[in-house]
Amino acid sequence: MHSDTNFRQMFPALKREHDGKSLIYFDNAATTLKHVDVIRAVEGYYSQNGANIHRGRHYLSEEASEIYEECRQRAARFLNASTAEIVFTHGTTHSINIVADGLNLQAGDNVVGSVLEHHSNILPWASRCTYRPVALNENGLPDIEQARQLINKNTRLIAITHVSNVTGVIVPVEQWCRLAQELGVPILIDAAQAASHIALDTQKMGCDFLALSAHKMFGPSGCGVLYGSAKALRSLKVKTLGGGAVSRVYADGRCDLRDIPWRFESGTPPIASVIGLNQALRYIESIGIGTIAEKNDNLARTLYDRFSQIDGLEFMYSQSKVPRVPIISLTNVRGDVATRVLSDSYGIMTRGGHHCAHPLHESLQLTSSLRLSLHHYNTEAEIKAAFDALEQLKDIIRS
Structure with a gap:
């Protein structure tokens, strides 16, 4: 059995703090954190x-x-x-x-x-x-x-x-x-x-x-x-x-x-x-790709369920019925502003922009989005923290 604690202790960057709290790294689609043995x-x-x-x-x-x-x-x-x-x-x-x-x-x-x-x-x-x-x-x-x-x-x-x-x-x-x-x-x-x-x-x-x-x-x-x-x-x-x-x-x-x-x-x-x-x-x-996939599937379900509840914020293909990994991109927000505020005020690392995917954004008549991308060392508590932060910020960051 692998716990969140066991996963997290293998990634030293997660020990960094922001205003006395552990930082939240939700930019895994850009690059994952590095394992201590690496x-x-x-x-x-x-x-x-x-x-x-x-x-x-x-x-x-x-x-x-x-x-x-x-x-x-x-x-x-x-x-x-x-x-x-x-x-x-x-x-x-x-x-x-x-x-x-x-x-x-x-x-x-x-x-x-x-x-x-x-x-x-x-x-x-x-x-x-x-x-x-x-x-x-x-x-x-x-x-x-x-x-x-x-x-x-x-x-x-x-x-x-x-x-x-x-x-x-x-x-x-x-x-x-x-x-x-x-x-x-x-x-x-x-x-x-x-x-x-x-x-x-x-x-x-x-x-x-x-x-x-x-x-x-x-x-x-x-x-x-x-x-x-x-x-x-x-x-x-x-x-x-x-x-x-x-x-x-x-x-x-x-x-x-x-x-x-x-x-x-x-x-x-x-x-x-x-x-x-x-x-x-x-x-x-050592832990098995199946273990990682199972953890990430649970995170994905929590992420999509939770963010479907934010009134006034939307994410790409929210009604999709196909399997996903825990990545979500909010569409009706100013991604650059949201990313900066989430980082500086909440210690939550996300990504704003087009994510090297201009054609996808253009197909949806978008110029940018705010992406949250998780991995197996992230937790449901972190999802809640990000949800609460965006709930507070939605009127400021909405485009």
Whole structure:
């Protein structure tokens, strides 16, 4: 049995206070707090090791390499993949751009996505070819039947998010993967927001690519994972070359690429961040992603039920009947003002703005929103505190 206290004591930032009270961190969709073992691992690497990996025959290099590759094994287990299918990157955005570069997209090609997407799952496609977003249905989910109509012989990829960073809706990506397989189009899943909330099984999904970031799953910034099936990874062109990605370089500049995943990891990687990710994954393994999902499901129910009771304040897709993670975005408030007041007067950390989701906001005729995003170390008491604060402030912050 895991209590809120047990969860919270593993995250040192939660010990900070505001006017004698513990701060309330409701900005987990931007980045999660860092687990104490992650912090220790990163500090330990820099203070006790600091060596490069895969290139030295001394024990510091071997020690760092061993931990680095242990993380690859752990990430493979986490995603139900093989280690050859796990590429370490600098984050979800970098991972998506590797695929966008590797597909060698041309004028006339198109990529099908949705208006629910984070900018990082729009711009890499739209900057290279035609981007074709589907609308959302009444539950705030991408319209899969519209996607079927948009996909044609020039469609090179479907790129869809698993969990919205604005509304928290969980997209049933298995359905999208089945559609992709039916139509013979590869599919990429943006799992940045999903990775720390729900189980990710790439084999069950049937996806070709999946991208995630360490910093949204209790790990450090500057590190991410690109999963690609062996076939899908080998089909990509390698556009970023350098040391580590090749087995031999000839005098005239020709080279022999290493096999996957190494060909996509040129240069010195974010070693410390990968070592930190290893500890974040270890933590998730230790308590079980199911435990986190269950706690967050309870938080989500409380969050939506409670905030449905604030007269005069509305949140996106409040009538949606599909599963969600505990993220809520209030629509008829001045997000920048609300965020500042909640932070300075109440010690509640939230996020105001468009959350890197302009198309979603524009589809709802909004320019911004106030987002509250929770995780398993948050509590129902904190939800009540935020509710009470917004109840007091609603006449001031309402747009």
